[in-house]
Each structure stands twice: as C-alpha cells, then as structure tokens.
C-alpha cells in the first residue's frame with residue numbers, strides 16, 4: 486500500500502524525483518568509502534500529493550535514521566529576520582507579565598529570548614532529557630519528530646500549564662502527520678492562544694530549479710499555498726504570514742490560531758501549484774547534465790573544491806551524482822576536517838587547502854552570512870585567480886542561475 490499524504494491522507498503515487506538513497510549528511514566517515522553500508526542512508530523520492538499539492542518525500546524518514554550519532558553535530562537556522570518576526574508576534578499578541586510562551590526545541594531558543602527580552606512574559610522550552618528521557622544528541626528536531634505525542638503534551642501541560650503562545654521553528658517540515666502534531670500543539674494553548682511557526686519556503690526553489698531545497702532530513706517541502714492549506718486542514722487559521730528571502734535560503738513565518746478544520750474542497754490547489762512541481766521534476770535530469778558538463782569543463786583548468794561539509798554539499802554531490810568531479814571539501818570545523826563525505830572518497834580539509842595553486846574553483850554551500858565572511862577571508866585565493874562561486878541558483882555569485890541566464894564559462 487502506498488504511503489498517505491502527510492497533510493490530507495490521500496494515497497501518494499511514486500512519481501517525481503527519485504534519488505534512490507541519500508547518505509545522512511552528518512555521518513562523516515573516518516575512512517574513504519563508497520560502500521553503502523558504511524553510513525546511514527535515507528530513501529529520497531520527492532513526490533506531490535495529487536489532491537492537496539503538498540510536495541513531500543514518498544516515505545517519511547524515521548527519527549532513528551536521522552538522530553546525530555556524534556555529539557558535535559549542530560544545526561544553524563537563519564536568524565537575520567528574527568527581530569522582525571518577533572515584532573510581528575508582539576504587535577499581534579503583546580504578551581503581559583502573566584503571559585506564558587513555550588517552545589519545542591533548541592531551534593526556538595533565539596526567538597524565545599527576543600520575545601522574553603521585549604515583554605514581561607515567562608518562557609519555557611521542552612527539555613529533551615527531563616521531559617522525554619532522550620539522552621542522545623538533541624541538536625535539530627529529529628529526536629522530537631516521533632516523540633511529540635499526547636503523552637508528552639500531557640506532561641508539558643502538567644509542568645507549565647497552558648501557554649498563550651507556542652513557538653515551533655523549523656519543525657513541521659520533519660513531521661510524518663501534520664494534523665496529529667498540530668492538534669498536540671493546540672492542546673498546549675490557552676483558549677485564544679496562538680502558534681508561531683516557521684518552515685523553509687520552497688516556492689522559489691521549485692520555480693527556479695534550486696535543488697538545494699532537497700535535504701534528506703526534510704520530509705515536507707512547503708510553499709505559502711501548501712502551508713496555508715495544510716494548516717487549515719489541520720485546524721488552524723493563519724492571522725499573519727511573511728516570506729523572508731535571503732540569497733541562499735527563504736523562510737516562511739506564520740502566526741496562527743485554532744479554528745475549525747477546513748475541508749479540502751474549500752481550499753483546492755491551483756493548476757499552477759501542480760505545474761510548478763512538474764516543471765521542477767521534469768527539469769532535474771537536465772540540471773544534472775548541465776552541472777556535470779560545467780564541472781567537467783572547469784576541471785580542465787584545475788581542482789574543484791566545495792566550501793562547507795554540511796547537508797547542502799552532501800545533497801549537491803549525491804543528488805547530481807558528481808562525487809567523481811570534486812577534489813575536496815573545505816571546512817574549518819575541527820570535528821569535520823580529516824573526515825570524508827559519506828559515500829565518497831572526498832576528504833574534508835581546512836581552508837589552508839585553498840592556497841594550493843592547483844585549485845581553480847571553489848563552490849560555496851554556506852549560508853549567506855557565513856559565505857560573506859568566507860569570501861572576505863579568501864582574497865589570497867581569488868587574487869591568485871581562483872573563482873569563488875555559489876551552488877545556490879538565487880545567489881548572484883552562482884553559475885547555476887538557470888532562469889536568470891548565466892555566462893557558462895570556465896573560471
């Protein structure tokens with residue numbers, strides 16, 4: 486039996502982009518190995534629900550396959566927009582000294598801190614060990630995606646009472662069943678309470694053919710339309726939403742309040758929502774061919790590196806099947822240097838490696854802020870003729886600006 490859509494429970498068909506298995510990006514190897522048993526792998530087949538248009542992986546990955554094994558693994562979420570997002574929360578729902586604001590994971594700490602500093606409200610956040618007994622690496626939300634159930638909600642209500650606001654940043658894109666999770670979150674709210682949510686916004690990525698929206702940890706790829714529809718089906722009404730766009734990532738922030746669930750017939754998808762995914766999926770083989778062609782051409786001029794030993798590099802290499810064309814990965818995290826990208830013989834070296842005169846091209850998979858810092862610190866490399874480009878099609882520094890038209894010339 487085919488899996489059911491995570492928003493509307495319609496049976497899914499295995500049509501879309503099938504990448505086979507993607508290695509878990511933080512399972513860096515001590516030795517080079519292409520052996521599929523040397524690291525964990527996630528089946529990754531991106532499909533679209535034929536009824537509600539939500540783009541999702543055919544199978545939801547299990548938490549067991551994703552929880553970081555190493556204690557040094559951490560995750561960084563975009564933060565440049567948080568002051569603005571906090572102001573939106575405070576203008577719609579000004580907390581008082583009797584207000585309670587909850588959060589669910591460490592990804593919520595930064596917004597909780599701003600909200601607490603700007604109001605008289607008290608805050609709380611789920612403690613993985615105390616509240617759930619989890620003793621592994623609780624970075625990210627993999628540990629929580631199957632743990633957030635009625636029993637945990639009961640314990641949280643007994644401990645903190647009901648809250649005026651519950652914050653959940655970058656969590657919904659991981660969950661296997663949206664209505665169930667939303668109902669548990671609603672059960673933590675006082676009457677008239679609000680959920681403050683944020684997910685990656687994949688709308689632009691689907692439109693411009695940006696494969697960096699693919700990540701083995703993300704089961705769901707939301708657009709503004711599919712997020713709104715998914716939340717309405719789950720029993721929420723959106724009061725405010727905003728898409729925060731950065732060159733390398735886009736976030737969709739919403740403030741929502743409980744309402745009667747809407748029927749799918751009252752919120753049908755537009756034909757454009759289906760066209761967008763069909764075009765993205767149909768263009769994938771061409772993108773793979775073009776990237777390979779570009780890298781083969783560039784490699785005649787020297788070695789090619791990628792900056793950043795994180796999930797964007799992992800997906801870029803494995804989804805496009807170009808592990809044979811990259812000479813090394815650059816990362817100054819001492820926990821990563823010397824190790825190997827899973828499923829490859831590609832070693833992670835520190836940034837001194839860019840001084841080698843044979844390196845002609847360095848692609849960046851970093852977030853925008855980190856990329857700015859690294860580009861500024863790499864003038865010796867660029868002054869010596871090295872090219873520093875981005876893998877993100879929306880970035881001005883990218884050679885993969887498919888729709889904007891790029892000058893596809895070697896560095």
Ligand SMILES: [Zn+2]
Pocket residue numbers: 490491492493494495534535536537538539
């Ligand atoms: Zn659906």
